[in-house]
Structure formats: C-alpha cells, structure tokens
Amino acid sequence: MRAEETDVPRLPRGVKLKYDQVRARHVLLAPERAFDIDETAAAVLELVDGKRTCAEIVDALAARYDEKREVIADDVKDMIGGLIARRVIET
C-alpha cells in the first residue's frame, strides 16, 4: 500500500511516538506492537500531525535533506502507506 501526495496522515488515538530513554531511540507504540524508529523515520513521523498533506511533508524534508524530491517522495509514501495498511496511521 502506498499513500497519495494529497493524503493527510495522522496518528490516531492509541498510537504514540515516544523517545525511549532506556534504548536511546524513538519508538512508535501501537496496540500490541512497538516499532523501532530510526532518525529518518522519526523525522517523517514528527511531521505527521493531521494537518500536513504527504506532499507538504515531502517538501519539508526536501528543504532539510540533500536528496532529490522524488526519492524522498517515494520513501515517504511507502513508509506512510505501510503504516496505513497496519492501521497505525489514518488519513
């Protein structure tokens, strides 16, 4: 599953991005699941706020990182789409 540029993703109730002091990394907590989140994924998830579209998230990351927009767009849409399929992100 792949998200669209026009989708407005959000973390629903019951899904939380947390910085875990013990493991010194971000984790995404969901019902019966915990996802290990590296810095790149955390940068995306911190922009998932229920207001920005996927296109706006990609633009924000493209302004910050030295990488082609289409490469970032593919990664972001795959990652968000994967989490939508697992019902961790809603649109």
Place this chain on the structure above:
Amino acid sequence: MNETVAEMETRQSPQPVATPPVGHPIGILAELTHRCPLRCPYCSNPLELERRETELDTATWKRVLSEAAALGILHVHLSGGEPTARPDLVELTAHCAAEGLYTNLITSGIGRASGMIDALSEAGLDHVQLSVQGASAETGDRIGGYKGGHAAKLEFARKVTDLGLPLTLNAVIHRGNIHEVEDIIALAVALKARRLEVAHTQYYGWAYVNRAALMPARPDVDRSVALVEEARRSLEGILVIDMVIPDYYARYPKPCSGGWGRRTLNVTPTGRVLPCHAAESIPNLEFWSVRDRALGDIWRSSPAFNAFRGTDWMREPCRSCDRREMDFGGCRCQAMALAGDAAATDPACSLSPFHARVEALATEEAAAVAPDYIYRTIGGAPGKASEGAAS
C-alpha cells in the same frame, strides 16, 4: 525507508530480532486479579486461582509499574481475571500514563467494565482488548458460562469506539466456535475494531484439562486459517488480523513469549514474577516476588528467568537447529506437559520425537464425542491432570 521501521511485536513474535540474553523487556502482563464473572473453559489462568485477600495492594502495584518503566518496558497489559474487578484500576491506569507506559486493558467487557470505561479513558488508557467467545449470543454465552454476556460485550464495544479508543477483539478459537470464524471477522468489522486476534486455543491451565472438549479437527483448522489469510488481504487497511496457530497441528513451534526471559514478564495477582503465565506448571523453578525484591533485580537475576534464557540450556535437536533463535525450542511449559521435561524440544515441533503422538492425540480427541466443559471457577480445579503424550 520502510525497512527503517522494524517491528518488535510485544506478545506474539513471528520474526526474530537479535537481542542479548538479558535485554530490556518490552511488555508486562499485570494480572491484577483472578476474579472474573466469566467461566471460560480455556482460561489461561492457573488451575489454582488466587483469592482477593492475597492480591497486591495499590501502592505495591504502583511501585512495580514505575520499576517496569525504568526497566524499559513499553507496554503494560492490564489483565486478570477481569481487571475492572479492582476498584483501583483507574488510579493504576493514570499512574502508568504518568510514567509514559502504554496501557492495554484486557477485559471481558462484563461486570464493572462498562461503568468504568469513561474514567479509564479519561485517565489516559491507550487501547482496549475485548474478548468474545463466539459470533452469536448463543455460542458466546454457552462458552463463557454467563447468560447475557455476549450482549453486554457488544454494548461495551460501542462505548469504547464512541470514546475514540482503539479496539481489538480477541476470540479464542476451538471446536465449539471454529465454525463461526467468518462471522467473528465480520463482527470485528461491524464493531469498528482496528484489530482482531484469532487465537487458536493453546493448551495450558484450564484449556489443558478441557482439551478433549476444545480440540478442533484438522480440516476445520485448515479452513479457519485460510479464511483469516483471505480476510487479511480483503480487509487491508480496515482490520489487522493476528492469528495464533493451533500448534498441535503445526510443523514448527511458536516462539513462546518471544523467547524465555527475553521480551516479556508476567506478575501474578499475589506478586510472583513469571516468564510466562503458565511457567508455574514447571516444577522446581524458583520464582521471586515483587513483595521482596525490585522488578529489575527479578528480571536479571531470578533463577526462574535464567533457567531457559538464551540457547545454552538446549539439547538436540534444538541445539544445532537453524531455527533455535527464531522459536527458541518452542514452549517450555508445553515441553513439560507433553514430553515430561521442560528442557525438551516442544512436541509441537515436527523434529520432536513426541510430535507424531501429539498429532495423533489431537486427531483422536477431535474425532471423539466432545465431553462437557469443566468451567473455570475459583476453588473448582479438578485433580491434577496427568494425561499427555508422555504418560
């Protein structure tokens, strides 16, 4: 970027993740009480149920939950028995939220649950897992041994989703409801659950003594598994379905609790700390209690946790097996129950010398007329069951 989101499941763990022998636990099953209005014949609680007067008090539970957070635990499963039988559940939930712990209420939805859910939501509860015993009231009430239970569950589920709380439906599947799997999936969608657990019965505790009444026939199991696989595809993005495989018919065993003493721990109503809920069925293990020691000390040093940690305790065929760090030799409690030796290969594994007998036993039991259920009641445990493949 997708591979940067590595999944570390908290209870069933299909994929291996390399961790050192004593890592940080990720989940705690807090069995707050054994009291429950339901009498399910497959209850995972032990046969000797604890009574109210022996339960830990509120202050001790709070201390344990704070120690759990400091130990790196992420998920707290507030369970029982029926956890809403404890009037301090709202206070304990708020305490978890203040500690940054993710709270999962595992409930029957009956008794005080409905009256308490608003306050629990307000206290910061993150997720609700509701059991159903069938898709219909007739089936559900018969299996749970509680008239009107199924209708109360549906009403409770609506309250949960109206509050915006995520809902998981958990259905333990066996001979008495395996024909309703398709309807249970439809019920989960109708109740707006985000997740469904289709948990084929695991034979411990009450389920072990009721095994002949619960064991489904192989063709029914195959049909149920196929239905789940099809529904996973057709309901992607609507309902996540997790399945627990009926392991008497399996080829490889489950990695019980994700490996002994590796990811999760269980605190009983009286405060004993176990690697899994059935661990007390293994004789001669020394369990420590939170009444005497800190949780971190127990996790790292208690003899019971170190008994089967890592792979050093293994014998053949586990020791040299490619899957030894995927399934960790399967379940120690099942090895004890069926092979008479907790360090043996789980007889659910096709490489176990007991496997053929276990499969034959399952086939035989499923083909015979089902005996009546021995319902779960406090003080109602039958004489210790000794029947097994090794007997």
